Amino acid sequence: MKFAVESFWLFWLTSLVSAATTSNVTSSGQTRITGQLLPMVINTWPFSDANEEAWRLLNLSKGGIGQTRNAVVGGISECERLQCDKAVGYGGNPDERGDTSLDALLMDGSTMDVGAVAYLRRIRSAIKVARHVLENTRHSLLVGNGAEDFANAMGFSNESLNTPETRAIWQNWTVHNCQRNFWQNVYPDPKTSCGPYQPLTLLDKDAIQSDPTEIGPNNHDTVTMAAIDVEGNIHVGTSTNGLRHTIPGRVGDASIPGSGAYADNEVGAAISTGNGDILMRFLPSLLAVEAMRAGKTPAEAADLAVQRIRKRVKSFDAAIIAVDRFGTYGVACHGTYVFTKGFSYMVSNPAQPKRKETVDCTTGTTSDHQVIW
Numbered sequence: 001m002k003f004a005v006e007s008f009w010l011f012w013l014t015s016l017v018s019a020a021t022t023s024n025v026t027s028s029g030q031t032r033i034t035g036q037l038l039p040m041v042i043n044t045w046p047f048s049d050a051n052e053e054a055w056r057l058l059n060l061s062k063g064g065i066g067q068t069r070n071a072v073v074g075g076i077s078e079c080e081r082l083q084c085d086k087a088v089g090y091g092g093n094p095d096e097r098g099d100t101s102l103d104a105l106l107m108d109g110s111t112m113d114v115g116a117v118a119y120l121r122r123i124r125s126a127i128k129v130a131r132h133v134l135e136n137t138r139h140s141l142l143v144g145n146g147a148e149d150f151a152n153a154m155g156f157s158n159e160s161l162n163t164p165e166t167r168a169i170w171q172n173w174t175v176h177n178c179q180r181n182f183w184q185n186v187y188p189d190p191k192t193s194c195g196p197y198q199p200l201t202l203l204d205k206d207a208i209q210s211d212p213t214e215i216g217p218n219n220h221d222t223v224t225m226a227a228i229d230v231e232g233n234i235h236v237g238t239s240t241n242g243l244r245h246t247i248p249g250r251v252g253d254a255s256i257p258g259s260g261a262y263a264d265n266e267v268g269a270a271i272s273t274g275n276g277d278i279l280m281r282f283l284p285s286l287l288a289v290e291a292m293r294a295g296k297t298p299a300e301a302a303d304l305a306v307q308r309i310r311k312r313v314k315s316f317d318a319a320i321i322a323v324d325r326f327g328t329y330g331v332a333c334h335g336t337y338v339f340t341k342g343f344s345y346m347v348s349n350p351a352q353p354k355r356k357e358t359v360d361c362t363t364g365t366t367s368d369h370q371v372i373w
């Protein structure tokens with residue numbers, strides 16, 4: 001009886017925080033959404049089809065209860081199928097050998113279970129394979145040939161991830177002396193040669209240094225997504241084909257828990273996108289969730305994660321979305337190459353489904369989008 005009463009009051013509080021009406025902009029320019037914020041779907045980049053599919057699946061049950069996992073997997077699968085910005089799914093960014101590989105992650109905020117895959121070169125449905133890792137193994141991350149063998153055992157067929165377009169991208173790169181690339185402290189000079197490379201001696205290292213390889217408008221766009229039901233149950237997921245012309249075997253941040261995405265039903269979730277090799281060193285999604293646990297608002301938590309990177313790295317791109325378990329969310333971003341004109345993302349909730357919003361990365365952070373009651 002005591003448990004039933006406590007559950008009733010928890011549900012009542014959640015409903016009150018999600019109680020409905022309109023949206024408005026305050027005189028200070030801070031957007032505040034008044035209305036029902038749960039259930040919700042939010043994802044990086046203006047991938048509206050992925051958001052719409054996730055929102056449809058989430059609403060197959062009242063309040064999204066029991067559907068958050070299906071919503072994230074279904075929404076991200078739509079992005080993989082549509083090859084969102086040619087940076088998610090097959091036929092995307094080739095590595096130095098001209099091959100496309102996929103990374104993906106799925107995390108359950110109620111159990112903290114994770115299923116992730118990396119460096120898949122023969123399987124197109126990366127997020128679905130990640131789901132099988134979560135549901136059918138006691139592991140958290142499978143990579144390379146072993147991950148592909150596991151996918152075959154789960155019923156997935158091998159398919160080429162390359163297309164004539166990826167082949168053309170790779171051929172154009174090799175014709176131009178493999179510029180730009182991700183090598184440093186090697187000989188011959190990676191700024192003028194395709195290798196093969198050997199490590200420089202200590203005496204040679206000052207003589208040859210490679211320029212940093214930036215991500216650009218056609219060299220980014222991991223999709224990361226969070227879905228929350230009316231009871232505050234959360235799933236997050238990611239999928240990407242990574243950066244262009246990486247060294248074969250490279251794994252990005254999308255498959256690393258706490259980097260591309262993180263969720264904890266007790267607090268909320270965070271999702272990110274940007275320079276994966278930099279982001280995974282700071283685990284910004286974990287930082288944002290833990291900042292909310294310590295009492296920060298979602299906007300403050302997202303900004304804290306970005307500022308942690310800025311303190312140590314001069315040049316990078318990053319965008320972080322933090323959302324608490326009640327549906328209040330905030331976004332922070334920093335742009336050197338990709339985000340200089342802002343960062344856009346999609347959010348759906350009962351107050352306003354399938355809404356595109358954009359953050360000015362020169363100022364770096366939005367206000368919290370929250371219920372007023």
